[in-house]
Amino acid sequence: MTKNEIFAKFNDLGNEKRKEMYIKNGASENTYGVLLGELRKLAKKLGKNNKLALELWNSGNTDAQWLACMMFEVEKLSLDEVRSMVSQLTYVDIIDKFISEVLCNSQYVDILMKEWANSTKDNLGRAGWKLIVHKISTGKLSDADLEDILANIETELQTANPGKQWAMNHALCQIGITYPQFTERCISIGETLGVYKNLKVAKGCTSAYAPNWIAAGIAKRKK
Template structure:
C-alpha cells in the first residue's frame, strides 16, 4: 500500500467521537479518530516498512503517525531524524507511543533520555522521562542511578510542566513497583509531594497518585 492509499483507508475508518476525544487530549486537528484496534490490524497487514513509515509520519496526521510507530525500523533512524520527530509532537499519547515502540530500542536511547529529561520544553521533557521510566521497568538502572532519579523527582516533580510531570511521576511509580527495597520510600515520597492526589479517576481505573498506583500494581502482582 502507498501512503495515499493508507491515508484514504484511515479516513474511511475515522470515528468522529474518537477524533474529538483525541483532540481534547492534545492531538492535532489533523486527526481521523481511528480506533487503535483498527490501526493494529492495518499495521499487521502492511508489515514493517521503514520508508512508508517515514512518509506517513511526514503527513502530519495523528493516526498516520501512530501507525508509523508500528512500521518503523528503529535502527534506521538517525539522531537528527529522531530529534526532529519528537520536537514535532505535542500529543502526550503519541509521544509515549513513539518512545515506547520505537526509541526505547534505539542504540542512542540512553543519550536521548539524558538530553531530553532536562529540557525545558514539555514534550521533550516527557519523552526523556518516559524513556527513564521504561528503563526502570526493564531493570536497566542500578542503585546509584535510582537514587539520582529519586533526588531529581523530589526536587522537581511538583513544579514540572504537565507532560514532563506525568512521565516523571511514572518513573517514581516504576521504581516503587519494580524495586521492593524502594517501595515504601516511593509511597512516602508520593504522599509528601501530593502530586495527582486530588485527580478524579474513572471507575475501574487506577489513580496516577503515586501511593495508589504503586500499591495497586504491587498488590495485583501478589495475587
C-alpha cells in the first residue's frame, strides 16, 4: 500500500467528532480523525516499514503520524532524523506516542533524554521528561539517580512550561509508584508543590495531582 492509498483510506475512515477532539487537544487542521482502532488494523496489515513510515510522518498529517509511530523500525532512524522529527512536533499526544512507541527503544535514549530534558522549548522538554519516565518505569534506577531527578522536580515543576510540567509530574508520580522507598517522599513533594491540585477531573479518571495519582497507581499494581 502506498502513501496515497493510505490517505484515500483515511478519507473513508475519517471521523468528524474525533477530528474535532484532536484539534481541540492541539492537533493541526491537517487531520482526518481516524479512530485509533482503525489505525491499529492498518498498522498490523502494513507491518514495520521505515521508508513508508517516514513518508507518512513527513506529510504532517496527524493520522499519518499516529500510524507511522506503529511502523517505524527504530534502529534505522539516525540521531539527526530523530532530533528533526521531534523538534517539529507541537501536538502533545503525538510527542507521547512517538516516545513510548518508538524512541524508548532507541539506542539514543540517554543522549536525547539529557539533551531535551533541560530544553527551554516545551515540546522538547516534554519529550525529554517522557524518556525519563520510561527510565523510571524500568525499576532499575539507583537511589542516587532518583534523588537527582526529584531535586530537579522540586526546583522546576511549579514554573515549567505546560507540556514539560505534565511530563515532570508524571515522573514524580512514577517514582512514587515504582520505588516504595520513595513513595512518601513523592507524596510529600506533590503536597508541597500543589501542582494540579485544583484541576477538574472527569468522572472515572485519575487525578493528575501527585498524591492521588500515586495512590491510584499503587492500588492498581496490587490488584
